Amino acid sequence: MFELLTEKFSGLVEKLKRAKRLDERTVEEALKDIRRALLEADVNVEVVQQFIKDLKGKLVDRELIKGLTAGETVVKLIYDEVLEVLGEHSPLQKPEKTPGVIMLVGLQGTGKTTTAGKLARLLKSKGYTVAVASTDVRRPAAMKQLCTLAQSIDVKCYADEDEKDAVKLAEKFVKQAENDGISYLILDTAGRLHIDEELMDELVLIKSRVHPVEVLYVADAMQGQDAINTAEVYHQKVGLTGVILTKLDGDAKGGIALSVRRVLGVPIKFIGTGEKIEDFQPFYPDRIAQRILGLGDIQSLIEKMQAAIDEDKAEEMAKRVMNAEFTLEDLKEQINMIRNLGPLENILKMIPGVGSKLKHLKVDEKKFIKIEAIINSMTPEERRNPQIINGSRKRRIARGSGTTIVDVNQVLKQYKEMKKLMKKMKKSGKMKLPFNLPM
Ligand SMILES: Nc1nc2c(ncn2[C@@H]2O[C@H](COP(=O)(O)OP(=O)(O)OP(=O)(O)O)[C@@H](O)[C@H]2O)c(=O)[nH]1
Numbered sequence: 492m493f494e495l496l497t498e499k500f501s502g503l504v505e506k507l508k509r510a511k512r513l514d515e516r517t518v519e520e521a522l523k524d525i526r527r528a529l530l531e532a533d534v535n536v537e538v539v540q541q542f543i544k545d546l547k548g549k550l551v552d553r554e555l556i557k558g559l560t561a562g563e564t565v566v567k568l569i570y571d572e573v574l575e576v577l578g579e580h581s582p583l584q585k586p587e588k589t590p591g592v593i594m595l596v597g598l599q600g601t602g603k604t605t606t607a608g609k610l611a612r613l614l615k616s617k618g619y620t621v622a623v624a625s626t627d628v629r630r631p632a633a634m635k636q637l638c639t640l641a642q643s644i645d646v647k648c649y650a651d652e653d654e655k656d657a658v659k660l661a662e663k664f665v666k667q668a669e670n671d672g673i674s675y676l677i678l679d680t681a682g683r684l685h686i687d688e689e690l691m692d693e694l695v696l697i698k699s700r701v702h703p704v705e706v707l708y709v710a711d712a713m714q715g716q717d718a719i720n721t722a723e724v725y726h727q728k729v730g731l732t733g734v735i736l737t738k739l740d741g742d743a744k745g746g747i748a749l750s751v752r753r754v755l756g757v758p759i760k761f762i763g764t765g766e767k768i769e770d771f772q773p774f775y776p777d778r779i780a781q782r783i784l785g786l787g788d789i790q791s792l793i794e795k796m797q798a799a800i801d802e803d804k805a806e807e808m809a810k811r812v813m814n815a816e817f818t819l820e821d822l823k824e825q826i827n828m829i830r831n832l833g834p835l836e837n838i839l840k841m842i843p844g845v846g847s848k849l850k851h852l853k854v855d856e857k858k859f860i861k862i863e864a865i866i867n868s869m870t871p872e873e874r875r876n877p878q879i880i881n882g883s884r885k886r887r888i889a890r891g892s893g894t895t896i897v898d899v900n901q902v903l904k905q906y907k908e909m910k911k912l913m914k915k916m917k918k919s920g921k922m923k924l925p926f927n928l929p930m
């Protein structure tokens with residue numbers, strides 16, 4: 492996501508770092524580069540103009556920021572300006588009374604239904620009781636698509652295939668949610684290829700009946716400026732409280748992210764970065780700005796890691812390792828923890844300096860799956876006491892895990908090496924765990 496912008500800005504940042512003085516030429520050249528980068532990334536033209544004008548005002552005749560070089564000062568000011576354009580982080584509104592209804596609106600195929608599932612999963616993980624429901628009465632499969640998705644994440648889904656009045660449906664769902672003690676009800680609505688009056692009227696009516704805490708426009712980032720134009724119409728007719736940008740993982744140039752706030756006057760609340768249900772996150776302007784400027788997305792990396800790792804488990808593991816009790820069972824758990832963080836390449840890409848170099852990196856997750864399968868095929872006794880694994884046991888394990896004896900030997904060897912290493916660390920007192928997998 493934001494590869495194009497990141498690439499352009501990283502180049503610019505590198506160039507600026509070499510600048511000794513903040514003279515007119517440096518400033519003019521930087522502004523020219525920035526303007527070009529923003530336009531190429533499909534940022535709204537007026538937003539670009541304003542951006543350049545504001546930045547210029549801050550740069551001309553300015554003293555260096557204390558402790559920073561000329562180039563660093565410019566970079567810092569660009570960063571501030573990007574932040575300004577993105578606006579402040581804007582979390583989901585807390586409902587005054589439950590259920591808090593979140594309406595998702597937008598054109599056909601922008602990702603409303605997928606996003607309903609993603610948002611439900613996220614809210615559920617934060618401890619809210621969540622339900623989803625679709626008011627799309629025209630497409631027969633619409634409700635089913637949503638409910639299947641909801642089922643996969645164990646979230647309630649309301650449906651009524653017989654009711655053909657979307658407004659009545661919405662009211663009915665809200666009552667159901669009220670009875671069920673739901674804190675957030677996510678309403679997926681029908682999409683259309685083009686804006687049409689009938690649909691708009693329907694949305695306006697639904698809104699007036701269910702009093703949503705949020706009306707979020709789901710925008711396909713791949714559609715660039717078109718998406719913003721459509722969002723403007725929705726905003727005028729229905730009234731939006733925010734935007735969710737989807738498909739930022741694709742070839743989207745990303746400029747839309749920098750345009751929404753200034754053009755529409757409402758914040759981006761979430762972003763979708765893939766087809767999978769976990770490819771979704773709140774929109775944090777500072778992280779995005781850092782990412783665009785190529786400064787690495789450390790904060791989200793840490794958060795992702797924290798969410799996945801059960802701290803107690805990690806501590807317990809560290810203790811076991813300290814006492815050199817580390818078993819194959821523990822190894823398996825360690826692998827699980829790391830895999831819970833999401834696809835490894837996503838994580839590696841967030842490390843500063845690694846992202847741009849690993850554009851086409853693919854981590855071999857199959858290897859992890861193999862190790863796990865092998866350990867799974869062992870008996871508990873074997874996991875605790877690997878030295879009892881003789882030839883015939885190895886054969887059985889290989890067969891059970893669909894691997895070969897060579898694979899089994901490799902896992903055992905890696906395990907032994909890890910354990911040796913841990914003993915050594917224990918002696919020297921140096922400890923950096925639980926993140927040293929045999930890779
Ligand atoms: N790559 C990528 N694909 C996405 C993302 N979000 C949704 N999609 C895909 O976009 C397609 C359409 O998604 P839906 O959720 O069905 O879209 P919708 O807005 O509900 O469509 P209608 O109900 O027909 O209006 C699906 O193939 C999704 O997998 C995303 O963030 N990244």
Ligand SMILES: [Mg+2]
Pocket residue numbers: 603604605633679
């Ligand atoms: Mg849909």
